[in-house]
Structure formats: C-alpha cells, structure tokens
Amino acid sequence: MNNLSTISFPPFVLLMLCFTLSFQSSHQSHHHVISIHSLFPNCSSSKGTKKLSQSPSTLEIHQRHDLCWQPTSSSSDTTKSTQQLLEEDQSRVDTIQAKLSKKSKKQDPFQTKKITVPVQSGRSLGTGNYVVRVGFGTPKSDLSLIFDTGSDFTWIQCEPCVKACYDQQDPVFNPSNSKSYTNVTCDSQLCGPKLRSATSATPGCASSTCVYGIQYGDQSFSVGYFGVETITLGQDVFPNFYFGCGQNNQGLFGKSAGVLGLGRNSLSFVSQTATKYGNAFSYCLPAAASATGLLKFGSSNPYPRTVKFTPMLSRSDGASFYFLDLIGMSVGGYKLGISGSVFATGGTIIDSGTVITRLPPAAYEALRGAFRKAMAKYPLGKPASILDTCYDFTGYSTITIPKIGLFFRPGIEVGVDPLGVLIAASVSQVCLAFAPNGDPGDVGIYGNKQQVKLDVIYDVGNSKIGFGPGSCN
Known part of the structure; x- marks a missing residue:
C-alpha cells in the first residue's frame, strides 16, 4: 500500500495545484449555481406552503395571484404575461419619477376630465406585487391589501360603490355594517393640507363629508369618502384609523381590496400606529409565488x-x-x-x-x-x-x-x-x-x-x- 505521506511533488506542481484549488474556491464563493426550473414561479403549490412562526404584529406576505405565471419555451401567453409585468413596472417608475421631478405638474383627480375614463388596456397602477391580510371594521372583515412603501394613503373599496368598483377576491367592505365607521367631515382639520400631502390631490366635499382622490400617471385612481375606522392586525386593534373608503376605483389592482400605505407621511399606516409600533417595520419578501413572506411591525432591541x-x-x-x-x-x-x-x-x-x-x-x-x-x-x-x-x-x-x-x-x-x-x-x-x-x-x-x-x-x-x-x- 502506498503511503501518501511519502509521495513528493516538484515545487512547480505544488504551486499549480495550490493555484487551481484557490481559483476553484474563489470562483465558487463569488458565483451561484442555480437550476433553470427555479427561475419560473409556480402558484399551483401555494396551498402547501409551510406556516412561519409569527407574533401578533406580524402578517404573512403572499404574491398577488394575478402575477403568477408558468413560463415554457413555446408559450406566447407566457411572454405576454412577463411583458405586461414589465410594462406595469415601468408605469410605476414613470409615476415615481414624475412625482419627484420639479418640472412635472402633479395631476389632480378633481380637476381632470379623464376621471371616469377606464384605464388603458395593459396598463396599471403598479402599486406593488405583495399582499397582506388586514381586518377592517367592527365586527372585522379581513381584506387582502397591497402593501406599498412608495405611497402614504391607505384605501379600500367600499359599498355601495357609487361609481365603480373593480373585481376583488374578498367581499367589498360595507361601512354600514360596521359599528365603528364614521365619515370625516369637510370642516375637519385633516380635510385639507394633511390629506392633500398624503394623496397629492386637493380634497373635495360631498354632503359635508370629506372626499379624497388619489390618481397616478397612467390615469388609474381611487376616489371616495375619507373615513375613520377600527383596523386589526392579528391581536392588535387600532381604533380611529384614517383611511379612504373608495367609491370609484379604476385600474388593474389584481384581486386586492386596496392599498396599505407604508410611506413616511403623517397619514400613513406607519405614522398612525407609531405609538404601538415605534415607527418601525420590517419585511422579508418571498422569492417564489408558492412561498410565504413576513411583514412585521415594531422594532427589535437590540437588533x-x-x-x-x-x-x-x-x-x-x-x-x-x-x-x-x-x-x-x-x-x-x-x-x-x-x-x-x-x-x-x-x-x-x-x-x-x-x-x-x-x-x-x-x-x-x-x-x-x-x-x-x-x-x-x-x-x-x-x-x-x-x-x-x-x-x-x-x-x-x-x-x-x-x-x-x-x-x-x-x-x-x-x-x-x-x-x-x-x-x-x-x-x-x-x-x-x-x-x-x-x-x-x-x-x-x-x-x-x-x-x-x-x-x-x-x-x-x-x-x-x-x-x-x-x-x-
């Protein structure tokens, strides 16, 4: 039997061997090896997703179901789905760039004649791709909302949908069935600059009720009553939460019931729950449509x-x-x-x-x-x-x-x-x-x-x- 300890190599061979091993180790540490199959999202297995441990202030994150697709090398529908996703994404980016541009004039849904015009085919609000479940009202109704760090205002579709409501997964919220809902009046201090700063639109007034409007660069919008309601996250209950009760909502919002605004404005969800959660939140976004993420409110001390x-x-x-x-x-x-x-x-x-x-x-x-x-x-x-x-x-x-x-x-x-x-x-x-x-x-x-x-x-x-x-x- 050969004893490896007795085998000797010329110095140049040892040098080359060390260089090869070093290169392979460095190459592997700076690269990923992935399967082609993992690149394609599949929503069909979402029911089997494991439950993640969570606290009362933690919500599960799921991808919007309408963003699921199953690409194949020969499917023209697949290409169309991805193309639409990218177009919607560009629409959102255009809106963000316009909002931050000093040269851009912000649109006001109460001053445009296009407010009742349906959104253009293939275009959307592009407010986000992930949804969470939030309870509204007393007794509460659980609704799926797109959560969005790029907007401030929280709104949901509401009965009686005076003008129009798009199709959503959950029953449309009916404020008349809630013991805790009230309208914000036109003479409220919030029905002015504060609401405008959260929606970028001047509030209106209808029968002494404050009316909000939020519109985007592709003409998608939500208009409705500015209201106060109790909302519930797990076991955490927040009375007197200010939000929009949408009566005229048009755009490709998927099957969600509305938007949860997590921006920095005083009317955002983050600001309105700051007493409880300390102006802090975190999330982990799932990489696959069949996986589950987490949206958590509150801070860890220490991190x-x-x-x-x-x-x-x-x-x-x-x-x-x-x-x-x-x-x-x-x-x-x-x-x-x-x-x-x-x-x-x-x-x-x-x-x-x-x-x-x-x-x-x-x-x-x-x-x-x-x-x-x-x-x-x-x-x-x-x-x-x-x-x-x-x-x-x-x-x-x-x-x-x-x-x-x-x-x-x-x-x-x-x-x-x-x-x-x-x-x-x-x-x-x-x-x-x-x-x-x-x-x-x-x-x-x-x-x-x-x-x-x-x-x-x-x-x-x-x-x-x-x-x-x-x-x-």
Whole structure:
C-alpha cells in the first residue's frame, strides 16, 4: 500500500495545484449555481406552503395571484404575461419619477376630465406585487391589501360603490355594517393640507363629508369618502384609523381590496400606529409565488448583529419615499469602478412596489458589461421590453451566474439572492433583472426583485434602514 505521506511533488506542481484549488474556491464563493426550473414561479403549490412562526404584529406576505405565471419555451401567453409585468413596472417608475421631478405638474383627480375614463388596456397602477391580510371594521372583515412603501394613503373599496368598483377576491367592505365607521367631515382639520400631502390631490366635499382622490400617471385612481375606522392586525386593534373608503376605483389592482400605505407621511399606516409600533417595520419578501413572506411591525432591541444598517436620508421633494445612499456595486466578487457621484446625482430610494431595480445609465452600463463578461459562455437571447441582457438557456438544466452586491453608506455590502439576479420570460429569454434610467438625474430605485429573502428593516424613528439574512423561504 502506498503511503501518501511519502509521495513528493516538484515545487512547480505544488504551486499549480495550490493555484487551481484557490481559483476553484474563489470562483465558487463569488458565483451561484442555480437550476433553470427555479427561475419560473409556480402558484399551483401555494396551498402547501409551510406556516412561519409569527407574533401578533406580524402578517404573512403572499404574491398577488394575478402575477403568477408558468413560463415554457413555446408559450406566447407566457411572454405576454412577463411583458405586461414589465410594462406595469415601468408605469410605476414613470409615476415615481414624475412625482419627484420639479418640472412635472402633479395631476389632480378633481380637476381632470379623464376621471371616469377606464384605464388603458395593459396598463396599471403598479402599486406593488405583495399582499397582506388586514381586518377592517367592527365586527372585522379581513381584506387582502397591497402593501406599498412608495405611497402614504391607505384605501379600500367600499359599498355601495357609487361609481365603480373593480373585481376583488374578498367581499367589498360595507361601512354600514360596521359599528365603528364614521365619515370625516369637510370642516375637519385633516380635510385639507394633511390629506392633500398624503394623496397629492386637493380634497373635495360631498354632503359635508370629506372626499379624497388619489390618481397616478397612467390615469388609474381611487376616489371616495375619507373615513375613520377600527383596523386589526392579528391581536392588535387600532381604533380611529384614517383611511379612504373608495367609491370609484379604476385600474388593474389584481384581486386586492386596496392599498396599505407604508410611506413616511403623517397619514400613513406607519405614522398612525407609531405609538404601538415605534415607527418601525420590517419585511422579508418571498422569492417564489408558492412561498410565504413576513411583514412585521415594531422594532427589535437590540437588533441581531447580522443586520447591517445604512442611514435613511430625507429630501424635501420626496417625503413619501425612503431614500438611502447607494455608493457602489460588485459583480463576481469585484467592485465596479463607478464614481459615487453617478449615484448621488439623482439619489436612490428603496421601494416595495417596483419590481426591477433602476440604475443611473453609467452604473447600469458598468453592471451590464461585467455581467455579460462573466456570462460569456452562454448564448444571448432576445431582449424583453426594458431588459436588454437576456440569455437562451435552452438545453441547460443548471447555470452558473456571478454574485451581485450593492454597497450602501458607510460601506456595507448587501448581496442579491440568486433568484433576484434574473427574471424569466421563457427558457430562451432569461434576463438580468436590472434596468437603466433614461436620464442621469432620475432617481435610482432599489426594487423588490433584488430584495427577496432579505430581512429589510425600516427603523424610521432612528432614521436608518437595515439588511440581514432573510427569515422567510
């Protein structure tokens, strides 16, 4: 029997062996190996999703059912679904950019003649892709709401739907069946600048009742009575919650009952529950439609050491949004040579409703170049809408992709889950899930596709945002 301890190698062989092992270890640590099957969401198995442990202040997060699709290499309907998702996402981004642009004139649903015109085919409000269940009224009715960090105002559809209500999964809320509902009167101090700041529209008045309106760049909107109601999250009950009781709602909201606004305005859910939850919330977004995420209100004191914090910035032109300081990016373990001024010109927000991360043109070009170089062995595919770096993985069962990291002040790196790097229209059209802005001065947006499976902590009271290992599947 040979004794390995007696075998000797020439020095150059040992050197080459060490180099090879070192290279393989480095390559594996800076890349992901993923199956092609994992790139395609499937909602059919959602009923089997395991339940996650949660506290009374924690809600389960699910993807909107209307966003589920099952891509195949030959399905034209699949391509259409992905195309629509990207178009809706761009619609939301256009609205955010318009809201933050000093040159843009904000629309007012009480001053436009288009308020009763149905939303254009294939366009939507684009308010978000994740829903949670919230109780309204006494006795309570549980409703599925899109939760949105990019808006402030909470509203739901209400009977009698004086003008129009779109189709939703749950029965439409009837305020006349609730013992705790009241209307806000026109002479209330809230029916003025405060309501306008939350909706970007001047309030109206109907039979002494305050009327809200919220409209978006694609003409989607909700108009209705400004009311006060008791809402319930698990075992936590909040009386005197101000919200919108929608009587005329048009847009592609899926099957949700409305929107839960988690922005920074005084009328947002975060602000109205600050006494209980301390102006803090966090979420973990599921990577797959069949998985479950968590939306938790309240803070942890102290936070786990694994959580990395970056300062939450403030801007006078975007109080609704959560600004942070993106300062760099990495691909495959190498930090890209992007000047910090590239990101600083337009600034960056983090948004739960935008799907695809938007970057300044120069930053995107650097990312695209590095990613394409790392993926050179794979054949390019046809671009998909706003996505120009796509691949044809026909015949592949697994692929190797470079890890992508985002750097935030003061230098923390937040990795992107492998399922957040790519988005699939079909096996022959799998694309890098990042896109460029049209102008260097446009705000960058850290989208939800790149946030999946992270614990994202909004400690609004202490003006910081944290990122840690995800607590969801």
